[in-house]
Amino acid sequence: MSEITLTIDNKTVKAREGMTIFEAAKNAGINIPTLCHHEKLKPYTACRICTVEIEERGRITLDTACSCPVENNMVVRTRSENIDNIRKTLLELMLSHAPDAPTLVELAKEYGADKNRFEKEPMFCILCGLCVRYCNEVKKKHALAFVERGTKREISFIPEIAAKECWDCKECFPLCPTEYLQATYVLMRALIDAPASNSNPGE
Amino acid sequence: MPILKSVFELEELRKKILSDKDRNIPCIAICGGTGCHNQGNQRLVQAFLNEVKIKKLQPRIHIRETGCQGFCEQGPMAVIFPQKICYVKVTVEDVPEIVAGVNNNKIIERLLYTNPSTGEKIIHEDDIPFYKNQTRFIGGDFNKIDPNSIEDYLATGGYSAFVKVLQMMTPEQVIGEVKKSNIRGRSGNGFAAGRKWEACLKAEAETKYIICNCHEGDPGAFVDRRMLEANPHGVIEGMLIGAFAMKATEGFIFVGDEFPLTVHNTETAIKQAEEFGLLGKNILGSELSFTVKVTIDGGNYVCGESTALTASMEGRVGEPIAKYDHATEHGLWAKPTDLNNLQTWANIPFILRKGADEYIKTGTERSKGTRSFSLSGAIRNTGIVEAPMGMPFRKIVYDIGGGPREGRKIKALQVGGPMGGFIPENQLDITVDFDELTKAGLTLGPGLIAIDDNACIVDMVKYFFAFLSNESCGKCTPCREGLRQMIKIMNRITEGKGKKADLELLEAIAKVQKSAALCALGKGASNTLLSALKNFREEFEAHIESKQCPAGVCKMPLPAAN
Numbered sequence: 001m002s003e004i005t006l007t008i009d010n011k012t013v014k015a016r017e018g019m020t021i022f023e024a025a026k027n028a029g030i031n032i033p034t035l036c037h038h039e040k041l042k043p044y045t046a047c048r049i050c051t052v053e054i055e056e057r058g059r060i061t062l063d064t065a066c067s068c069p070v071e072n073n074m075v076v077r078t079r080s081e082n083i084d085n086i087r088k089t090l091l092e093l094m095l096s097h098a099p100d101a102p103t104l105v106e107l108a109k110e111y112g113a114d115k116n117r118f119e120k121e122p123m124f125c126i127l128c129g130l131c132v133r134y135c136n137e138v139k140k141k142h143a144l145a146f147v148e149r150g151t152k153r154e155i156s157f158i159p160e161i162a163a164k165e166c167w168d169c170k171e172c173f174p175l176c177p178t179e180y181l182q183a184t185y186v187l188m189r190a191l192i193d194a195p196a197s198n199s200n201p202g203e
Numbered sequence: 204m205p206i207l208k209s210v211f212e213l214e215e216l217r218k219k220i221l222s223d224k225d226r227n228i229p230c231i232a233i234c235g236g237t238g239c240h241n242q243g244n245q246r247l248v249q250a251f252l253n254e255v256k257i258k259k260l261q262p263r264i265h266i267r268e269t270g271c272q273g274f275c276e277q278g279p280m281a282v283i284f285p286q287k288i289c290y291v292k293v294t295v296e297d298v299p300e301i302v303a304g305v306n307n308n309k310i311i312e313r314l315l316y317t318n319p320s321t322g323e324k325i326i327h328e329d330d331i332p333f334y335k336n337q338t339r340f341i342g343g344d345f346n347k348i349d350p351n352s353i354e355d356y357l358a359t360g361g362y363s364a365f366v367k368v369l370q371m372m373t374p375e376q377v378i379g380e381v382k383k384s385n386i387r388g389r390s391g392n393g394f395a396a397g398r399k400w401e402a403c404l405k406a407e408a409e410t411k412y413i414i415c416n417c418h419e420g421d422p423g424a425f426v427d428r429r430m431l432e433a434n435p436h437g438v439i440e441g442m443l444i445g446a447f448a449m450k451a452t453e454g455f456i457f458v459g460d461e462f463p464l465t466v467h468n469t470e471t472a473i474k475q476a477e478e479f480g481l482l483g484k485n486i487l488g489s490e491l492s493f494t495v496k497v498t499i500d501g502g503n504y505v506c507g508e509s510t511a512l513t514a515s516m517e518g519r520v521g522e523p524i525a526k527y528d529h530a531t532e533h534g535l536w537a538k539p540t541d542l543n544n545l546q547t548w549a550n551i552p553f554i555l556r557k558g559a560d561e562y563i564k565t566g567t568e569r570s571k572g573t574r575s576f577s578l579s580g581a582i583r584n585t586g587i588v589e590a591p592m593g594m595p596f597r598k599i600v601y602d603i604g605g606g607p608r609e610g611r612k613i614k615a616l617q618v619g620g621p622m623g624g625f626i627p628e629n630q631l632d633i634t635v636d637f638d639e640l641t642k643a644g645l646t647l648g649p650g651l652i653a654i655d656d657n658a659c660i661v662d663m664v665k666y667f668f669a670f671l672s673n674e675s676c677g678k679c680t681p682c683r684e685g686l687r688q689m690i691k692i693m694n695r696i697t698e699g700k701g702k703k704a705d706l707e708l709l710e711a712i713a714k715v716q717k718s719a720a721l722c723a724l725g726k727g728a729s730n731t732l733l734s735a736l737k738n739f740r741e742e743f744e745a746h747i748e749s750k751q752c753p754a755g756v757c758k759m760p761l762p763a764a765n
Contacts, residue, residue: 119691
């Protein structure tokens with residue numbers, strides 16, 4: 001693994017080949033906000049909140065810091081008018097679902113996001129997929145999945161698996177950036193649907 | 204059929220097919236594309252076969268069911284070879300008269316195409332303005348070929364480009380020719396196919412894949428599936444040439460689940476090619492071994508995106524992912540993979556047969572050859588159109604398309620599907636050219652939808668948003684949540700509840716979506732909106748400010764009585 005030198009926010013940063021911009025920045029003490037990122041999970045690039053500016057050969061492109069690998073002589077900016085506007089708008093879109101989620105509220109303060117900019121649609125879930133991916137990639141239980149697509153996409157517990165695996169686990173709950181109210185509700189619904197013989201933990 | 208073991212055997216077979224075919228024996232070619240299938244053309248074909256049998260004309264008149272002949276508005280069509288007399292809107296009742304006419308060399312006046320502007324009857328297919336104004340490099344042979352007959356394809360010179368490549372060229376020379384032809388990605392992105400091929404050849408691996416993307420899902424786009432359905436062997440030949448040039452071992456044709464006829468015709472053609480030894484091990488006695496399979500996806504629009512397509516083919520959920528290496532190095536199952544659009548593959552045999560020098564004579568400086576479109580919407584002649592690069596869209600709309608329907612006016616042409624945009628009537632002089640469209644903020648997608656003054660642009664934008672919100676995978680925030688909010692705003696506007704600030708809000712979401720979304724679908728999701736706002740802002744303002752829909756499409760509240 002060869003060493004790579006790049007610039008993040010005007011600071012010269014050393015990194016190893018194969019690292020992402022997010023990891024290199026973190027090692028250098030530069031904070032990039034994330035919502036769907038988790039060090040034990042593969043990059044997912046869904047929330048887009050970690051979008052940064054990359055300048056290469058005079059051209060500026062945008063990419064997600066959680067996934068983009070570092071390259072020698074790369075110039076990265078983690079804040080700019082454009083990036084702040086993107087983060088602000090993304091937060092506003094998410095706040096229309098979970099206007100009081102502490103993680104979102106805190107970021108909203110930083111980026112001046114208005115939780116009332118868009119029409120509300122209470123849902124609590126911002127579909128970061130941390131619970132789904134943690135269950136699949138780390139626990140390897142596959143008790144949780146996304147169902148439907150587009151604007152109808154939601155998380156769902158698979159009743160048969162959930163009835164066996166979830167009562168004593170629930171490790172996915174603390175990962176939730178919107179305080180897992182949605183997950184609790186969806187899990188309960190799944191457990192009610194589960195075959196009767198499995199649904200009672202006392203048996 | 205014994206397997207062909209050499210080029211010589213293939214050419215002998217071609218000679219035999221051609222000598223068995225008496226060119227003077229009349230042949231009735233009946234359109235059997237998806238559109239005509241839906242109109243019950245199978246009964247029509249059966250009626251022709253029965254009529255010829257009853258009248259005992261069997262060896263003297265041939266009946267051929269072809270793929271889509273292109274002029275969908277007038278379908279089903281029956282073209283009488285060798286003169287190419289063209290009958291339109293043929294029904295089962297017309298069959299005895301047509302067969303008798305062919306037998307007695309008589310033309311049936313009432314079934315001919317009438318030029319709506321002159322009232323004149325046109326006898327020959329090539330004289331019909333719809334066809335006359337096209338340049339049909341690829342589609343010209345479609346009515347000479349029964350898609351389920353490899354013999355028909357061989358009779359039109361099929362597989363001769365492959366033979367030429369196999370006998371006389373090296374992979375580098377083939378790629379040189381493709382690069383020289385400067386054929387650019389017919390998916391609409393315009394990426395040079397030759398460069399992709401070169402990268403794939405350079406990648407070292409025992410297994411390499413090539414994929415034909417025939418996953419066509421844009422509303423109003425129906426051209427790729429018709430081209431594959433009408434001449435599947437043409438695509439297989441293109442892929443064989445690609446396999447030779449890139450040293451690929453396996454090919455896949457990725458087709459949407461919603462095209463059953465296309466799947467059927469393609470699978471039949473693959474089976475025939477295998478039986479003839481044109482697919483399989485040591486093709487025509489050469490070192491080349493190559494197979495082709497049809498892969499059917501579950502009908503998910505976003506699977507047309509390359510990373511989602513790969514995921515879907517590998518059996519994962521068809522969602523785009525962030526990718527930092529090229530598919531030509533790490534593609535399908537992490538093997539070097541070349542992915543080209545169906546139209547690109549269909550062009551390859553033509554380029555190699557005629558030579559790149561001949562091919563580049565057609566087109567503009569940086570866009571060469573022809574581009575096939577599906578033309579639909581509020582226009583006289585709907586169908587499949589093959590236009591030379593550099594042709595103004597005005598010519599496609601008025602000369603080929605025949606202009607608006609009776610008493611109406613063309614307002615705009617929608618190009619590039621849900622991630623495309625509008626060309627307003629007064630800008631129709633823009634030409635079919637990748638770079639010209641990019642300059643205008645549009646993409647050269649395969650679907651053209653004519654819009655007349657009966658249509659409301661605001662309502663159309665709302666329709667595209669609804670389409671995309673169903674078809675987006677829903678993974679990334681800007682696409683999913685952006686579309687959710689934009690639909691809410693569009694609903695407000697079309698119900699007469701729009702506010703002045705709504706347009707700015709739409710533009711603000713669009714800006715973030717364009718720069719921060721994960722894949723091309725998300726990045727382009729607001730293209731139709733931005734194009735509509737640029738060209739038809741007054742229609743939005745009429746909905747918001749005077750609570751009126753100028754086209755009378757949106758149900759606006761009645762003004763309050765005094």
